[in-house]
Amino acid sequence: MLRVEHLTKSYGRRVVLDDFSYTFNDGVYALVGENGSGKTTLLSIIAQSENAARRSKGRILLDGIEIKKEVSEYQNRVGYMPQRTTLYPGYGVEDFLMYVAIMKGLGQDHAAKEVNELLEELHLIDVRDAPIGSLSGGTVQRISLAQALIGFPDVILLDEPTVGLDLAERIAALNLIAKRGLHSTVIMATHLSSDIAHIAKEAVMLERGKLVYAGSTENAMSLLA
């Protein structure tokens, strides 16, 4: 269970997150809102992505324990897929995923097994040895999703995970995300109503950094329209 309490973040005078509080259980939450509403900031703070977390006010508790006290242990329980990343262009796909796995504390054998399964699930087997920089945007997107899922994290934060994927790839990615949502907390920022409708159990809506709605995805969709 992930509890966010009174999270506030400003860049200079611009308030990007405004007293955001919410409790997330297991399942897939769609984080929605217009471009600029604070979705990316919220995800990057929960991910304790350095710059974002600095000088943000409020608390984040995972299973009752405030994460500021247990940062490295927390990092092992979180998977984060940022928006539009180029990852490490010089790394081979499999090498990169193995690197992430080892950094997350998985043993060599365990890491190899998990990485192999992810390569299969996300149809990356054919490019396992290719340098990431040589691959198309859609493929890099799938690699970025894969690295967020390594170690079966309890909290999975995905920022626009299906952008640039064609429909079949998108469904494959959503299926995988949905399965993880059966046992983890997945918070997925998306502007695709089909993503929301497909797999989210609940929608959390931001407007200018404030929580304006949380509840059924149907209601959220009509509010967005």
Place this chain on the structure above:
Amino acid sequence: MFTIKSLSKSYGSNLALNKFTYHFDHGIYALLGPNGSGKSTLMNMVTQNLKPDEGEILLDGTLIGKLGHTYREKLGFMPQYPGMYPSFSALDFLRYMATLKGLNKKKAEEQIDELLHAVELHDVRTHRIGSFSGGMKQRLALAQALLGDPEIVILDEPTAGLDPKQRIAIRNYIASVALNKTVIIATHVVSDVEFIAREAIMLKKGVISDSGSPYELTQKIDGQVWQTVVKPEEVQAMQDKFRVVNIQNGEQGVILRILSDVKPTEDSIPVVPSLEDYYLHVFGDIL
């Protein structure tokens, strides 16, 4: 009336488009297919950015090559990644495009005003494009494509990067202007076009694998789309056996949507196929 006859293009040994033939009337046509299926190649040839290796494109019976600049005046194009001039304001940019299109200045001003309202950029029309978000640039690119009231409008992923509210607004606007135009939309977001397209063309590795109205296409898989509820631990096995196109956690268990010509489980119930289901039926080998 817009006709494409036997259009082909290769890049080296890669036959990207193979004898594409189609006839377009007024209305919205959806061009559907995965990355690499030939959509962009087709569109680049329609917009004359690429020369075909063989085949013809005709507007009202005349080869577009013979129409010269008249064709470009009747054509509107919204590319997937609009390259814009960051220091131009939205208004300046549209005025510039109007000039390039040879439009009458007074008429252009009226149209520009109307279009800026339609794409919800009127309030920021004097702001620099460099300050615009991706979604705003997208909407400006759509406005530019509609300048001059073109007969043929080509839209490449018009709603990518837009939030749901904007997507619906853009979709409705496109539908409203399509009445007396031929609009060809290439997109991955099948749900965006399902209710506005008169016909969908499925492009698979450079070849039309099927085409028809959304209704006709979905009828082809009537009785092949199912819904069933399983336990979480059964999900993987179902995915290994069937083409699962949706997984959603529900009250009673995990709800699966499956494409299958046989009933997957005892308690599976048939559901109404969507155009998305049909797309996955054609292109969803990876599932």
